[in-house]
Amino acid sequence: MPDREQMMKRQQVLADFGEFSLCSEDLDEVLTEACRLVGEALGTRRAKILEIQQDGQCLLVRAGVGWDPDIVGQLRLPMSERSSETFAIKEGKPVITQDIRQEERFEVPKFMKKAGVMALANVPIFVPGRKAYGLLQVDATEPREFGNEDVEFLRTYTTILGPVIDRLRKVGTLRSSEERFRLVVENARDYAIFTTDPEDRITDWYPGAEFVFGWKAREVIGQPAAITFTPEDREAGEDSEETANAAREGSAPNVRWHLRKDGTRVFIEGMTTALHHPDGSLRGFLKIGQDVTKRRAADRALRESEERFRAFVTASSDVVYRMSSDWSEMQELEGRGFLYNTPEPNRAWMDHYIHPDDQPVVQAAINQAIRTKTMFELEHRVRRADGSLGWTDSRAVPLLDEQGEITAWFGAASDVTDRKLVEEALRESEARFRAIADVVPECLWRSDPEGRVTWFNERWFAYTGQSPEEAQEHGWLDTLHPDDRERCMTRFRAAMSEGKTYSGEYRIRAADGQYRWFLARAEPLRDGAGRTIQIFGAATDIHDLRELQEQQSVIVAELQHRTRNLITVVRAIAQQTLAASSSLQVFRSQFNDRLSALSRVQGLLSRADQEPITIRALIQTELDALGADHRERIVLEGPAVTLRKGSVQTLALAVHELATNAQKYGALSTEPGQLTVRWRVHVPEGEGRRLALDWYEQGIRLPEEEPARRGYGRELIERALPYVLQARTRYELGETELRCSIDLPLTARTKKASP
Amino acid sequence: MISATNPLAGCRVLLVEDEYFIADDLRRQFEESGAEVLGPVPRVEEALELIAATPQIDAAVLDVNLQDEMVYPVADALRARGVPFIFSTGYEKTTIPERYAGVKHCEKPLEAAQVAKALFA
Numbered sequence: 029m030p031d032r033e034q035m036m037k038r039q040q041v042l043a044d045f046g047e048f049s050l051c052s053e054d055l056d057e058v059l060t061e062a063c064r065l066v067g068e069a070l071g072t073r074r075a076k077i078l079e080i081q082q083d084g085q086c087l088l089v090r091a092g093v094g095w096d097p098d099i100v101g102q103l104r105l106p107m108s109e110r111s112s113e114t115f116a117i118k119e120g121k122p123v124i125t126q127d128i129r130q131e132e133r134f135e136v137p138k139f140m141k142k143a144g145v146m147a148l149a150n151v152p153i154f155v156p157g158r159k160a161y162g163l164l165q166v167d168a169t170e171p172r173e174f175g176n177e178d179v180e181f182l183r184t185y186t187t188i189l190g191p192v193i194d195r196l197r198k199v200g201t202l203r204s205s206e207e208r209f210r211l212v213v214e215n216a217r218d219y220a221i222f223t224t225d226p227e228d229r230i231t232d233w234y235p236g237a238e239f240v241f242g243w244k245a246r247e248v249i250g251q252p253a254a255i256t257f258t259p260e261d262r263e264a265g266e267d268s269e270e271t272a273n274a275a276r277e278g279s280a281p282n283v284r285w286h287l288r289k290d291g292t293r294v295f296i297e298g299m300t301t302a303l304h305h306p307d308g309s310l311r312g313f314l315k316i317g318q319d320v321t322k323r324r325a326a327d328r329a330l331r332e333s334e335e336r337f338r339a340f341v342t343a344s345s346d347v348v349y350r351m352s353s354d355w356s357e358m359q360e361l362e363g364r365g366f367l368y369n370t371p372e373p374n375r376a377w378m379d380h381y382i383h384p385d386d387q388p389v390v391q392a393a394i395n396q397a398i399r400t401k402t403m404f405e406l407e408h409r410v411r412r413a414d415g416s417l418g419w420t421d422s423r424a425v426p427l428l429d430e431q432g433e434i435t436a437w438f439g440a441a442s443d444v445t446d447r448k449l450v451e452e453a454l455r456e457s458e459a460r461f462r463a464i465a466d467v468v469p470e471c472l473w474r475s476d477p478e479g480r481v482t483w484f485n486e487r488w489f490a491y492t493g494q495s496p497e498e499a500q501e502h503g504w505l506d507t508l509h510p511d512d513r514e515r516c517m518t519r520f521r522a523a524m525s526e527g528k529t530y531s532g533e534y535r536i537r538a539a540d541g542q543y544r545w546f547l548a549r550a551e552p553l554r555d556g557a558g559r560t561i562q563i564f565g566a567a568t569d570i571h572d573l574r575e576l577q578e579q580q581s582v583i584v585a586e587l588q589h590r591t592r593n594l595i596t597v598v599r600a601i602a603q604q605t606l607a608a609s610s611s612l613q614v615f616r617s618q619f620n621d622r623l624s625a626l627s628r629v630q631g632l633l634s635r636a637d638q639e640p641i642t643i644r645a646l647i648q649t650e651l652d653a654l655g656a657d658h659r660e661r662i663v664l665e666g667p668a669v670t671l672r673k674g675s676v677q678t679l680a681l682a683v684h685e686l687a688t689n690a691q692k693y694g695a696l697s698t699e700p701g702q703l704t705v706r707w708r709v710h711v712p713e714g715e716g717r718r719l720a721l722d723w724y725e726q727g728i729r730l731p732e733e734e735p736a737r738r739g740y741g742r743e744l745i746e747r748a749l750p751y752v753l754q755a756r757t758r759y760e761l762g763e764t765e766l767r768c769s770i771d772l773p774l775t776a777r778t779k780k781a782s783p
Numbered sequence: 784m785i786s787a788t789n790p791l792a793g794c795r796v797l798l799v800e801d802e803y804f805i806a807d808d809l810r811r812q813f814e815e816s817g818a819e820v821l822g823p824v825p826r827v828e829e830a831l832e833l834i835a836a837t838p839q840i841d842a843a844v845l846d847v848n849l850q851d852e853m854v855y856p857v858a859d860a861l862r863a864r865g866v867p868f869i870f871s872t873g874y875e876k877t878t879i880p881e882r883y884a885g886v887k888h889c890e891k892p893l894e895a896a897q898v899a900k901a902l903f904a
Contacts (some may be wrong), residue, residue, distance in 0.1 A: 600808045604804070678803065752825060
């Protein structure tokens with residue numbers, strides 16, 4: 029049971045709070061004091077007030093004592109079904125938890141458990157009208173019963189708290205709206221705001237009024253508002269008529285010229301509003317007005333310039349027209365021979381004048397002009413008076429009323445058909461030129477006479493890998509071979525200064541860094557006065573051509589060499605044959621025979637690139653040339669071996685002599701005779717690959733003395749082959765057989781041999 | 784061909800020619816003219832060896848294009864010893880390097896007399 033002293037103390041707490049709340053207009057201050065007092069009265073030192081927020085979604089810890097600052101004013105609890113706080117508010121009565129360890133009805137918020145709260149009392153707070161504000165929560169860090177007296181005390185306390193909270197909240201709202209009003213009024217510079225009493229004497233004069241009219245507050249307070257009226261308006265009684273209207277109607281428009289302190293005039297668009305006391309009696313007037321002097325001046329200037337524009341375009345354009353504000357109707361169009369006339373308003377003007385394909389574009393431009401209230405401007409196709417399609421450059425300005433709304437459009441259109449056709453033709457020819465320029469294999473360019481390039485075709489960029497920025501001006505010079513640059517530029521400038529065609533060959537670096545030869549030609553383009561205004565140039569890749577030419581000159585030289593050598597060889601054969609011939613007849617037959625052999629070798633050599641010459645082919649050619657068929661008496665045996673071209677001629681002449689001799693005197697001249705030719709490839713130590721050939725004839729009949737013919741063959745084999753081919757040879761003629769062996773290198777030279 | 788005024792008489796002439804019959808023909812012509820023939824040799828290597836081994840050489844006839852090589856190393860060696868020489872060639876003049884611009888050359892087929900004229904004129 030609480031003792032009397034405690035009762036007294038609690039009475040005192042309630043009284044103290046009541047007194048405190050009357051002195052304070054700050055809600056947070058009052059709530060905090062309320063918490064402090066209740067915590068002290070119940071001896072818990074902890075209490076807090078939770079405020080319902082967000083339409084009943086959560087509870088904010090609005091004030092509290094004994095709680096950390098990061099909880100007070102910060103923490104929000106959701107209003108869940110399972111919380112004692114929500115339950116207390118819903119039921120409208122106190123809810124006590126004596127020991128949270130035994131609490132089964134509700135969930136205790138985590139932050140409270142963490143703070144060591146063991147027992148708590150929730151008492152709802154209502155503001156007048158039985159509207160829930162939130163609750164008072166008293167927290168104890170030890171289990172506590174919260175007896176009847178405690179609960180009654182808390183209920184009494186919250187009953188006092190409700191109206192206090194209500195009053196302070198209303199004060200807060202009022203104060204903030206007053207604050208807002210003051211801020212608006214004091215900061216409005218474009219609006220002159222002041223108030224007057226029922227006799228229209230100035231009572232309040234805000235900064236905007238000072239700014240617009242020029243008087244300071246102390247200069248005008250108490251003065252009649254008529255001082256802001258012009259003398260003529262005062263004379264006409266406009267000032268008093270305005271206030272009389274406002275008093276009668278509630279408000280009256282105030283749109284007129286007013287007077288400023290310095291005597292100049294200001295145009296005000298505004299309103300005078302009557303102010304009344306709560307009892308309905310007239311308290312005075314609130315006058316709010318905007319300075320629109322500048323806007324009016326601008327409007328007038330615009331109207332004047334519109335007038336001038338109209339006069340000008342009417343005189344200078346092919347067509348003038350007038351459209352309704354939304355362009356749905358053409359009010360008038362004066363076609364002046366370019367377009368049909370539209371003398372009466374016409375709503376089908378679009379179909380009348382504009383090709384269906386172009387209508388969307390025209391409509392879009394119209395919409396844009398209407399939306400922005402700016403000039404309509406478009407070049408578009410139009411049906412001409414003669415029925416054909418032409419081009420027009422059409423412009424229209426909006427005509428605005430006092431309120432700035434469009435009333436109509438005034439337009440003018442010029443016939444630009446010719447210009448458009450020329451432009452189109454130009455564009456087309458330019459496009460054609462570009463297409464051709466980009467398709468040719470040459471690099472093309474345009475430059476000035478100093479070689480500053482203004483344009484290259486795509487081929488240049490593709491070939492050099494330069495970007496247009498890199499190539500422009502003299503940037504292209506970078507791709508020229510350093511050895512060619514000066515020569516190229518010097519000759520180019522010289523040609524251009526003389527107005528001649530430039531032609532030169534130089535190397536240009538490709539994107540891969542390799543240089544290729546180009547033949548460049550540049551032609552100056554002159555104006556009527558003969559001045560060079562532009563250079564057109566083309567560079568053709570002649571690299572392959574040059575290489576072919578070089579190859580050709582090598583081939584020609586080689587051919588020269590071969591031909592002259594061949595003649596010398598023919599001469600030597602002739603001399604040799606002549607020396608050994610007993611008669612001209614013998615000479616003729618042997619010489620012709622040898623020339624044929626030589627010519628067969630040339631045949632083989634000319635095809636050698638496509639058809640490498642093998643030793644078998646060489647021997648077979650000579651044997652075939654004998655004419656007679658000896659196939660069954662000849663054996664050719666050996667691998668496919670390709671001969672060096674340099675070896676072929678001398679070797680072939682030697683084989684020819686062997687074959688001819690075989691037919692005339694040797695194995696092929698007798699019935700049982702047999703010719704066996706065998707060859708193989710071998711690699712002696714320290715040497716390259718060699719061909720070892722063995723020519724073996726059996727069944728020959730040896731003549732009394734060696735014929736001269738055989739002498740020439742022997743010389744070829746025993747001396748020419750070693751001299752020319754570094755061959756090792758042997759020639760053995762027996763009673764019934766002939767054995768000739770020739771061993772020669774297959775690869776390029778190895779070791780010397782004596783002639 | 785042999786005469787008292789024959790400038791080739793007694794001359795030691797080096798012949799470099801890769802074609803056997805041409806070499807043999809030249810040899811015969813020079814010998815008939817009273818010259819002593821060194822070689823003939825068909826290759827640069829052998830020519831250089833011969834030059835190195837021969838103290839006195841009075842003149843030389845060099846075939847420019849040997850089978851797999853050009854005769855220029857031989858020309859350089861002779862020039863170093865101050866031996867006059869001519870090129871025998873089937874080539875156009877322009878294909879011979881600049882440094883031999885002053886060297887006379889005879890086009891094939893050669894005649895010893897023509898060579899003598901070119902060498903000693």
